[in-house]
Amino acid sequence: MSAAIASLAEDRVVEGIYAVARKERRRTRGGAPYLALELVDPSGRIEARVWSDVELLDGRFGEGDAVRVLGRVERFRDRLQLDVRSVEAAEADPAELAPALRRDAAELDGFFEFLAGEISHPGLRIVVGRFVEDEQIRGSLRGLPAAESHHAYAGGLLEHTVGVTTLCREATQLHPRLRGDLILAAALLHDVGRTIELERGPTFRQTEEGRLLGHVHLGLRLIEQRASGLDADARAELLHAVATHHDARAARTAEASVLYHANQLDAVAATRPVD
Numbered sequence: 001m002s003a004a005i006a007s008l009a010e011d012r013v014v015e016g017i018y019a020v021a022r023k024e025r026r027r028t029r030g031g032a033p034y035l036a037l038e039l040v041d042p043s044g045r046i047e048a049r050v051w052s053d054v055e056l057l058d059g060r061f062g063e064g065d066a067v068r069v070l071g072r073v074e075r076f077r078d079r080l081q082l083d084v085r086s087v088e089a090a091e092a093d094p095a096e097l098a099p100a101l102r103r104d105a106a107e108l109d110g111f112f113e114f115l116a117g118e119i120s121h122p123g124l125r126i127v128v129g130r131f132v133e134d135e136q137i138r139g140s141l142r143g144l145p146a147a148e149s150h151h152a153y154a155g156g157l158l159e160h161t162v163g164v165t166t167l168c169r170e171a172t173q174l175h176p177r178l179r180g181d182l183i184l185a186a187a188l189l190h191d192v193g194r195t196i197e198l199e200r201g202p203t204f205r206q207t208e209e210g211r212l213l214g215h216v217h218l219g220l221r222l223i224e225q226r227a228s229g230l231d232a233d234a235r236a237e238l239l240h241a242v243a244t245h246h247d248a249r250a251a252r253t254a255e256a257s258v259l260y261h262a263n264q265l266d267a268v269a270a271t272r273p274v275d
Contacts, residue, residue: 017097108155149271
């Protein structure tokens with residue numbers, strides 16, 4: 001049975017099937033080649049190194065492949081690392097080996113639809129509905145991470161989107177002066193650009209468009225493509241909130257500012273260690 005990454009312990013010899021999320025060829029200070037890897041499975045990720053037989057093993061697999069690995073777990077700079085003794089290609093779907101969310105994806109999916117259904121403004125409801133009905137985008141929400149720094153696993157994008165929108169919804173109930181339909185629509189769509197910025201797992205690499213344009217620009221483009229019929233003022237407000245969700249100083253409306261802080265709060269709550 002393959003050893004789950006989350007269960008690995010120091011000084012343990014392990015054999016398992018993992019996906020190669022990162023692969024780099026490097027050299028030691030003495031000039032000897034070695035491979036620096038990041039291996040992943042649904043339970044997590046671990047750094048790995050190939051020190052011996054580098055030329056032979058390097059040709060057996062590539063970044064993004066599923067591999068069978070034999071190695072020993074060591075501790076390096078207070079983190080576990082796998083010293084790989086043997087590695088070869090494995091018959092497995094690498095995407096199925098990407099780190100996965102712990103929550104129920106179907107439940108999150110249903111709550112995403114519930115939050116979209118809370119929007120009463122006709123124009124905003126139609127725009128958001130076009131994303132809700134897009135199976136390709138819905139599949140990407142379930143299959144991609146939100147970012148490298150938080151919710152960094154398949155489905156993290158959906159989990160983060162629901163989390164941010166829920167925080168925004170609570171804010172509108174505490175502060176009725178906020179335009180609830182606007183903030184719900186912006187929160188549901190704030191990271192939709194990730195769906196074309198990132199490739200599927202296990203690497204979650206940026207696409208060429210993603211590398212050059214970034215998820216905010218790509219998200220604005222997706223919204224504009226689906227915003228026909230939305231009145232100009234509502235369209236501008238929606239685009240502004242999405243455009244500034246990483247830039248508090250650029251926010252010109254209360255709704256845009258709340259979205260910025262909800263986005264930050266959800267990211268911190270998901271990653272900051274609990275003392």
